[in-house]
Amino acid sequence: xxxxxxxxxxxxxxxxxxxxxxxxxxxxxxxxxxxxxxxxxxxxxxxxxxxxxxxxxxxxxxxxxxxxxxxxxxxxxxx
Amino acid sequence: xxxxxxxxxxxxxxxxxxxxxxxxxxxxxxxxxxxxxxxxxxxxxxxxxxxxxxxxxxxxxxxxxxxxxxxxxxxxxxxxxxxxxxxxxxxxxxxxxxxxxxxxxxxxxxxxxxxxxxxxxxxxxxxxxxxxxxxxxxxxxxxxxxxxxxxxxxxxxxxxxxxxxxxxxxxxxxxxxxxxxxxxxxxxxxxxxxxxxxxxxxxxxxxxxxxxxxxxxxxxxxxxxxxxxxxxxxxxxxxxxxxxxxxxxxxxxxxxxxxxxxxxxxxxxxxxxxxxxxxxxxxxxxxxxxxxxxxxxxxxxxxxxxxxxxxxxxxxxxxxxxxxxxxxxxxxxxxxxxxxxxxxxxxxxxxxxxxxxxxxxxxxxxxxxxxxxxxxxxxxxxxxxxxxxxxxxxxxxxxxxxxxxxxxxxxxxxxxxxxxxxxxxxxxxxxxxxxxxxxxxxxxxxxxxxxxxxxxxxxxxxxxxxxxxxxxxxxxxxxxxxxxxxxxxxxxxxxxxxxxxxxxxxxxxxxxxxxxxxxxxxxxxxxxxxxxxxxxxxxxxxx
Numbered sequence: 001x002x003x004x005x006x007x008x009x010x011x012x013x014x015x016x017x018x019x020x021x022x023x024x025x026x027x028x029x030x031x032x033x034x035x036x037x038x039x040x041x042x043x044x045x046x047x048x049x050x051x052x053x054x055x056x057x058x059x060x061x062x063x064x065x066x067x068x069x070x071x072x073x074x075x076x077x078x079x
Numbered sequence: 080x081x082x083x084x085x086x087x088x089x090x091x092x093x094x095x096x097x098x099x100x101x102x103x104x105x106x107x108x109x110x111x112x113x114x115x116x117x118x119x120x121x122x123x124x125x126x127x128x129x130x131x132x133x134x135x136x137x138x139x140x141x142x143x144x145x146x147x148x149x150x151x152x153x154x155x156x157x158x159x160x161x162x163x164x165x166x167x168x169x170x171x172x173x174x175x176x177x178x179x180x181x182x183x184x185x186x187x188x189x190x191x192x193x194x195x196x197x198x199x200x201x202x203x204x205x206x207x208x209x210x211x212x213x214x215x216x217x218x219x220x221x222x223x224x225x226x227x228x229x230x231x232x233x234x235x236x237x238x239x240x241x242x243x244x245x246x247x248x249x250x251x252x253x254x255x256x257x258x259x260x261x262x263x264x265x266x267x268x269x270x271x272x273x274x275x276x277x278x279x280x281x282x283x284x285x286x287x288x289x290x291x292x293x294x295x296x297x298x299x300x301x302x303x304x305x306x307x308x309x310x311x312x313x314x315x316x317x318x319x320x321x322x323x324x325x326x327x328x329x330x331x332x333x334x335x336x337x338x339x340x341x342x343x344x345x346x347x348x349x350x351x352x353x354x355x356x357x358x359x360x361x362x363x364x365x366x367x368x369x370x371x372x373x374x375x376x377x378x379x380x381x382x383x384x385x386x387x388x389x390x391x392x393x394x395x396x397x398x399x400x401x402x403x404x405x406x407x408x409x410x411x412x413x414x415x416x417x418x419x420x421x422x423x424x425x426x427x428x429x430x431x432x433x434x435x436x437x438x439x440x441x442x443x444x445x446x447x448x449x450x451x452x453x454x455x456x457x458x459x460x461x462x463x464x465x466x467x468x469x470x471x472x473x474x475x476x477x478x479x480x481x482x483x484x485x486x487x488x489x490x491x492x493x494x495x496x497x498x499x500x501x502x503x504x505x506x507x508x509x510x511x512x513x514x515x516x517x518x519x520x521x522x523x524x525x526x527x528x529x530x531x532x533x534x535x536x537x538x539x540x541x542x543x544x545x546x547x548x549x550x551x552x553x554x555x556x557x558x559x560x561x562x563x564x565x566x567x568x569x570x571x572x573x574x575x576x577x578x579x580x581x582x583x584x585x586x587x588x589x590x591x592x593x594x595x596x597x598x599x600x601x602x603x604x605x606x607x608x609x610x611x612x613x614x615x616x617x618x619x620x621x622x
Contacts, residue, residue: 008083015086039109042246046110047082049252058244
């Protein structure tokens with residue numbers, strides 16, 4: 001089960017959203033993160049698919065609008 | 080490469096000549112940016128990709144001349160717009176002949192861009208023709224058009240409908256790296272002439288299994304089970320040989336071990352099909368260079384196939400002109416691998432001279448001894464493998480695998496002595512220790528691959544390592560970890576056997592000479608200090 005502080009997921013968020021190393025991303029939400037536009041969202045979904053080797057449906061993709069939502073989604077997939 | 084690896088690759092790239100190009104596809108291309116940059120960086124190039132605005136590929140094609148290098152990732156709907164999933168299913172049935180006619184117009188526009196490098200992703204299309212037969216005619220017609228254009232075929236599973244619906248990018252995140260790699264490869268490769276020599280590894284490539292460990296009866300090459308992939312591979316090699324391709328085998332083994340299956344007449348390929356069978360524990364790049372000299376053929380005429388990424392990297396780094404191909408670890412990757420391999424030797428006509436070439440070159444090679452040259456420095460590559468070494472103290476509890484390993488390992492084996500469970504128990508009861516180690520890296524686990532029995536007097540009585548992990552500096556890191564932890568190590572009981580040349584090389588690298596039949600003294604603190612650099616290639620833990 002994915003730890004809520006999964007280092008890999010943290011790295012993905014920091015890399016895609018171009019946040020400084022060590023930034024706490026666990027509370028990140030799309031609505032409050034300026035760099036999280038539609039383009040960054042596409043890159044984020046692609047990065048998650050790449051790192052966790054899975055495919056994400058369009059409906060799920062829309063729901064993945066916070067670190068917490070992504071973390072929960074991966075946990076539900078047993079990752 | 081996956082996303083974070085691609086980031087690391089770019090972060091560590093010092094820069095190189097610029098590669099400006101248009102990466103054209105009708106969907107969202109931005110998720111590709113990182114991956115094309117990483118694929119170019121691997122080739123020492125700084126990618127400067129440009130993308131088209133969403134859904135403007137058709138207008139771009141019809142607009143006129145290209146401006147500089149272009150790579151196109153084409154999908155069925157770039158030829159027949161009605162097949163685009165994002166547009167839904169048309170209410171009217173599609174006329175296949177009309178659709179193919181339209182597709183030919185698009186193909187014509189692509190032909191007007193002779194420098195463009197084309198990739199075709201045969202994604203599934205919605206049922207728009209009314210019945211299965213015409214649907215098949217449509218998809219096959221598009222495949223044929225793409226083939227006539229010379230487009231490289233991207234594996235169909237690269238398409239992700241979820242991603243396409245979600246972001247407009249037709250390729251799923253897990254496949255972005257692979258498709259980007261194909262695009263950069265297409266852009267940077269200058270159509271070389273067909274290759275002439277195929278150098279193949281043996282273990283887990285020509286056959287399934289490791290012959291030095293599994294024996295001639297344990298390897299698999301028949302048309303069943305684990306042997307199937309290798310049977311098909313051998314079949315292709317046999318055909319290539321008949322068409323004039325020179326086959327050579329290069330293996331980290333002894334000739335006496337690898338020749339029996341090649342002479343047994345049970346496999347599609349036999350010794351006579353090879354122009355050279357080189358058994359050597361020295362660098363494979365050195366053997367290939369020597370073959371190149373002996374044949375008087377340039378290194379760009381060589382293709383090297385191996386299942387081991389370390390061997391591929393060593394050859395690729397030392398001989399960049401040699402094309403290297405990884406033998407697939409899974410059946411589903413075999414078709415793409417065979418396509419790439421066959422493409423290296425693509426020729427339209429076969430002459431009588433081609434058919435006799437193997438015999439001609441065999442005569443030229445008679446008496447060639449393996450080259451004894453060190454390979455490339457793989458430190459950086461090994462660091463990128465993210466190797467994790469877990470050390471086990473097997474002095475108590477289950478030690479079945481550790482003892483098995485001692486008794487089945489021939490090559491990296493200190494002295495070849497076989498041990499019974501009772502004998503090992505006796506050593507441990509007198510205060511000795513039994514250690515093991517397991518290795519994993521970014522591609523998965525290699526299992527328990529080291530076993531080391533240390534007597535109560537600090538003499539290493541047995542030390543073995545699986546040949547599956549040769550060249551990764553595991554043996555040095557393992558001993559350095561033991562020494563660094565304060566394990567009293569005084570000496571190593573070494574004796575030459577018929578097959579332990581790799582271990583003799585290890586002793587020679589440390590002691591300066593082979594020291595057959597002697598106790599090789601060990602200065603544990605000095606060993607730990609001098610091999611700290613090897614230790615740092617691994618994340619080392621004790622379980």
